[in-house]
Every structure is written in structure tokens, then in C-alpha cells.
Amino acid sequence: MTKRSIRANRIWSVVLTIVSLAYMYPVFMILMNSLKIETAITTNSAFKLPNSDTFAGVDNFVNAISSKGFLQSFGYSAFITVSSVLLILLCTSMLAWYITRVKNFFTKSIYYLCIFSMVVPFQMVMFTLVSTADSLGLTNPWNICVIYLGFGAGLAVFMFAGFMKSVPLEIEEAAMIDGCNPLQTYFKIIFPMLRPTMISVGILEAMWVWNDFLLPYLVLDRTKYMTIPMLIQYFRGSYGRVEMGPMMASIMLTIFPIVIVYLFSQKYIIKGVTAGAVKG
């Protein structure tokens, strides 16, 4: 590398450092305000750092956690995400194996319907999905995962099937000749091989379910259950004096887990998220 390009690289590093700091500013601003006392959070003082008069410590966080059903919503969100993702991973990978190994009109139709469902925007099925869910009683956090399995199946089946086409048949045939039935073959041979794809699909579906707003908002019985995005929207939509401090603290509390998971599994997340894009 020439001297000139080394110097240019240094300048770019400095520029990008400034840009990245600016990039983090919106989140930093919420954090800053979540540490202030209620009267100090106004549109005019939003950009000021908390000082000794306005610093509230972690009061807002304590308030957010102890009131407004925050912990409950957090629990519902976590449960819905975990149950839906596990169900999706197990069921769709089994279906994907079946439709790549058994070739007939029926399995082909399922495959193309799955791809088709990826294109359909949610608004198209919004109203009718809610009434279907209502009539089957799928309106609580314990069984909404069935809806997520149905609506999220497309991408998962597509990604699993794409991987399975590259798995050599001989391994499975050997297992079957040795006396494994298809179920044993699947769980002992195929399932372990799926690990990298499982991680990618799991991350994609988890991000979708955790952040999803409209589906749980319409399907769940709102008077009893709220997920985190619903709670945030509820805060915003409620008229009258909104307590800004606990509100900002709630936003921070929903971002923290995402950021921590991201920092620890960045490699998988970036790989998973882009795998979905490049294939889709």
C-alpha cells in the first residue's frame, strides 16, 4: 500500500468513527432521557445530558419494570417467540425433508404455495386471518404459535428445502437399509446436519416474531395479553399525560436484550439475515 492510501485510510477511519457515533445517537438520546426526572424530559431539553438536578438514577427503569404490565408483556413476547420459533424449526424442516424426498404433484404444490405465501403482504389476509383465528380460539399467547407456523412456514420451508437438495441421498439410504424407519433417519441423520440452516432460519423467524406488531395486535385478546411492541404502541396511543421517563426506560429495556444477543452472536445473525435475503 502506498503512503498516500495509508493516509487516506486514516482519514476515512476518522470520518467513519464520527458517522458511527452519530448513528448511535438516537439510541443514546433515549438512554440519556431515560435517566432524567420526569419534569426534565421536554422537547426543549431532550438533547441535554442529565445533570445533578435532573439525574433520576434508575428510578424510571424501576417504575417501568414494576408497573404497566411491562414484565408480563416481556414474558408473553419471550414465550411467543420461543414457542413459535421452535415449532417452526421442527415442523417445517420435517415438511421440507418430506417434499424434497417424495416427488409428486401434492408435494410440488405445497412447495410452490409456500414460495407464493412469501410474496403475499400481511394486509391481504389480515381481516380473514383474525376471524379464522377467532373461530379456532387461537387468540392467546399459548397457541398463537400455530398462526406463526402457518404464516411463517413459507420462508422456512424454502430455506430448508434449498439446503436439503444438496444433501446426498446415500447417507439416508444406508441408514434405512440398516433398519432405521423414516422418523429415526430424520432425527438421527438429517436433523444434526441441518444445524447451520436451523440457526439462520431460527434467527430470521425470531427477529420477525419478536418485533411483529400487527399480527399479535389483531389476533391476541388485547384486554388480557400484550406483547412488547403492542405495549409501546399502547403507550404512544393513549391520550392524556404519558409518563415519558418510564416510557423511555421501556424502550431501552426492549433494546437491551436485542443488543446483547446481537453482540454475542453477530456472526450468525448477519449470516442468517443475509441468507434469507440472497435466497429470497
Next chain:
Amino acid sequence: MEKAIKKYWPIFVLPTLTAFIIGFIVPFAEGLYLSFCKFTTVNKATWVGLGNYVRAFADNTFKYSFWFTAAFAVVATILINILAFAVALLLTRKLKGSHFFRTVFFMPNLIGGIVLGYIWQILLNSLLSLLGRPLLALDAAAGYWGLIILMCWQQIGYMMIIYIAGLQSVPDELLEAATVDGASPWKALWKVRIPMVMPSITICLFLTVTNSFKLFDQNLALTGGEPAHSSEMLALNIYNTFYSRAGAQWKGIGQAKAVIFFLLVVIISLLQLRATRSKEVQQ
């Protein structure tokens, strides 16, 4: 072997298929049917033929939201892709701290649309009041640019990752050969690197266009369509037609709008398929 697996279909196929029928096939078919009906609930529907579609096209808020969405999609797509490509170019120069920059730029992608919208609402409203200008909910232009800024903030990191992967797959020899032949860095960029990453560019362009068209959560949280529906995008317009307009006819019209919206997204996706296919042939 195929025969043995076939016997196990109730275990392998039935769970997902049942959920798929409940969660997608039935709602989709019903939705298509109901777009030709007047209804308030799914069971109380009377056939009205194409009436809903005629009224949907006659609805000025729908037309407005279409043009608003289109204007948003064009500007957002151009800005996001240029910026993401520029950042990707810089981050493939082996800069110090590349990893850190990549981590930071990608992060907003993981935050949900509702939370993102609210964060930016607080930030932009504070900024606007500092400048002595009307708040987001009172100024359609501010709402439009607010949505653009938010969308850039969220999507640049994602597209950047795809561009980085594309740029890294360009062989070094090719660039060296161009330099030896006397091409300036600028010329090498236009004549070698950009043609080589065309597949990534196609993917990113279509992703940003479809994401812009389908945008809902961010729109709802940032402006909620205010003032007076003038920052309302297609998805939000359909939602409001269903749930916040009084009158028995609106649900049918909403469903007709949803079908039009669906067809629009399908057309964009088919164009994408064609574009990516033709690029594959060339290489």
C-alpha cells in the same frame, strides 16, 4: 425409500400443512372472495361484484397514499443504495475498525419498526421544536422526510452487508489488471467493480423497493398518517379502511384495496425474478 417415507406423511406433513391452511390458505382464499362482497364479518357477506374495486379506485385517500408510497419508495431506494454501497466500498478497504463500523451500522436493523418509529418521533420532534418548526404530526413534508431518514437509518446496514459480500467476491487480479492497464480508481469502480456486483445491486434494489411498499409499523409509529392522512402509506391506508372508517361498505373496499396492493407487490416480485434471471445468463 420414497415409499417408506410416504407412509409417514401424517407426522412429516400434517402439522405444518394444517397450520398453513389455517394461517394462510383459508384467509387468502376468503380474502379474495370477500373483495367482491359487502361484509362486516366473514359470515355476513353479500356479493357485490366489482363494486368494491370501483370504489377503491375512486377513493382519493387510496390514490394519494399510492403516490405518497411511490415517491417514498423511489427516494428511499436511491438514497439507501448509494449510501450503503459507499459505506461497503470504504469497509472493504481494510480500514482500521471496519468490524466495529459494520457492527454499528447493522444494529438498527434488529430493532422492531414500532420501537424505531417511536425513537425517531421523539428525536425529530425535539429537533423540530428546537428549530421552531411544526411537529411531525402537523407537517406532511416533515413526516415524509422523517420516514425517509428512519428508513435509511434502518436499512443502510442491511444493504451494506449484501454489498460487502458482493465486493469481496470480485477477484483482486481483475482490479490489479485494470490498474496495470492504467485505469484510474474511479474508472476501475465503474468499469470493473460495479458490473461485477450487479447481482447484489439487483437484490438490494428490489429489497428496498418491496420493503418501502410494504412499510407499516414505522409509518404507524412515526406519524400515524398525520396530519389528516397526508403521510399515510398504502399498508396503513388499507388498515385504516378496515378498522377506523364507519360504514358497512368500508370493509369490502378495504379488502379490494388489499388485493390491489397484493397484485402490486406480486408484479414487483416478478420483475425482480426476471431481472435476476437475465443477470445470471450474462455471467
